[in-house]
Amino acid sequence: MKTPAIALSAAMIVAACSAGTTSNAAPADTASLDASGAQPATPLASAPFAVQEIARFNEPWAMTFLPRGKQALITEKSGKLKLWQEDGPTLDVAGVPAVAYGGQGGFGDVILAPDFAASGTIYLSWVEPGSGDTFGAVVGKAKFVPGAAPRIDGLQIIWKQDPKVTGRGHFSHRLAFSPDGQYLFIGSGERQKFDPAQDMKANLGKIVRLKPDGSVPADNPFASEGGVTAQIWSLGHRNILGLAFDGSGRLWNQEMGPKGGDEVNLVEAKANYGYPIVSNGDHYDGRDIPNHPTRPEFQAPKLWWNPSVSPAGLVWYDGDVYPGWKNSLLMGALSGEGLVRMQIDGDTLHKSDRWDFGQRIREVEVREDGTIWLLTDGTDGKLLKLVPKG
Ligand SMILES: [Ca+2]
Numbered sequence: 397m398k399t400p401a402i403a404l405s406a407a408m409i410v411a412a413c414s415a416g417t418t419s420n421a422a423p424a425d426t427a428s429l430d431a432s433g434a435q436p437a438t439p440l441a442s443a444p445f446a447v448q449e450i451a452r453f454n455e456p457w458a459m460t461f462l463p464r465g466k467q468a469l470i471t472e473k474s475g476k477l478k479l480w481q482e483d484g485p486t487l488d489v490a491g492v493p494a495v496a497y498g499g500q501g502g503f504g505d506v507i508l509a510p511d512f513a514a515s516g517t518i519y520l521s522w523v524e525p526g527s528g529d530t531f532g533a534v535v536g537k538a539k540f541v542p543g544a545a546p547r548i549d550g551l552q553i554i555w556k557q558d559p560k561v562t563g564r565g566h567f568s569h570r571l572a573f574s575p576d577g578q579y580l581f582i583g584s585g586e587r588q589k590f591d592p593a594q595d596m597k598a599n600l601g602k603i604v605r606l607k608p609d610g611s612v613p614a615d616n617p618f619a620s621e622g623g624v625t626a627q628i629w630s631l632g633h634r635n636i637l638g639l640a641f642d643g644s645g646r647l648w649n650q651e652m653g654p655k656g657g658d659e660v661n662l663v664e665a666k667a668n669y670g671y672p673i674v675s676n677g678d679h680y681d682g683r684d685i686p687n688h689p690t691r692p693e694f695q696a697p698k699l700w701w702n703p704s705v706s707p708a709g710l711v712w713y714d715g716d717v718y719p720g721w722k723n724s725l726l727m728g729a730l731s732g733e734g735l736v737r738m739q740i741d742g743d744t745l746h747k748s749d750r751w752d753f754g755q756r757i758r759e760v761e762v763r764e765d766g767t768i769w770l771l772t773d774g775t776d777g778k779l780l781k782l783v784p785k786g
């Protein structure tokens with residue numbers, strides 16, 4: 397969809413004004429920007445932070461801080477789990493599974509169990525091969541054992557993508573626990589196969605909801621149907637690369653659209669987000685996919701981007717370190733080479749900032765001290781700290 401010239405010029409004025417603002421309230425004239433696919437990027441020079449390089453990793457994919465934030469676990473796509481230490485060397489964590497590395501696949505997400513302080517349990521996702529030339533993402537839990545030679549013990553697979561299919565794209569395999577610690581949510585991509593996102597006999601193109609041991613909660617919306625259908629929380633998703641709960645306990649996801657149409661959605665039980673029947677993007681070969689407004693029975697995104705920014709990573713921010721950022725969602729961008737901030741305003745999201753890093757951002761995390769840390773993409777991927785400007 398072509399952006400009307402009048403909307404774009406309004407967007408540029410908003411972007412120019414937002415650099416110096418410290419207000420949580422979005423000006424009324426952001427409405428046209430929020431309702432369009434547009435969001436101009438702002439140079440880093442005007443950002444309320446400086447960017448500090450901390451360390452480098454080989455194709456880092458995801459990270460999570462350990463309690464107190466002096467250490468972090470970082471996955472590398474080719475199959476390593478690293479323990480980064482602020483006051484010590486970065487160490488390899490032993491005992492990790494073999495991963496099917498290639499295309500978009502390999503090691504995926506890493507998160508802490510809600511009871512990590514007592515149990516040491518972590519959750520990991522990765523890609524495993526199936527029969528023939530097929531692949532699928534899996535999720536496992538294990539105990540993290542710290543020390544000079546850190547390792548994981550008792551790795552147990554608790555979930556698998558079903559069915560395994562050919563190709564090495566759109567695994568998603570992003571993980572998030574509900575704030576009450578009772579439910580594990582998994583983003584499961586449609587594996588570049590389109591129709592599985594609407595197929596209730598496949599758990600591809602879905603967000604699934606499990607108990608921490610991988611069993612299906614009795615109150616899942618399709619629990620009575622059994623099989624992988626019982627796992628499904630929401631459907632019609634494409635390639636989910638970020639899940640985050642906000643302070644109200646609501647789940648948000650971002651997902652890559654096809655050619656255009658990247659989305660941020662408010663995730664609701666039983667809701668159908670419409671892919672591949674509708675998208676504000678279109679097929680890469682130029683064939684049309686009807687836009688969301690043509691089929692109001694599907695849940696429309698709260699925000700969307702066209703051209704694509706290629707979202708990666710999503711966190712909810714509630715700190716005070718960067719003025720005016722309280723109650724925001726922060727999302728990395730791969731092709732968009734930057735960081736997107738979205739202010740939450742009730743059920744509305746605003747395109748509040750888009751900072752131009754000139755580097756593909758793969759992952760976003762918040763440390764206990766309220767500072768934001770990023771991973772850049774690629775074989776010389778960087779761990780970056782956003783140091784607030786005084
Ligand atoms: Ca993370």
Ligand SMILES: [Ca+2]
Nearest residue numbers: 675676677685
């Ligand atoms: Ca379309």
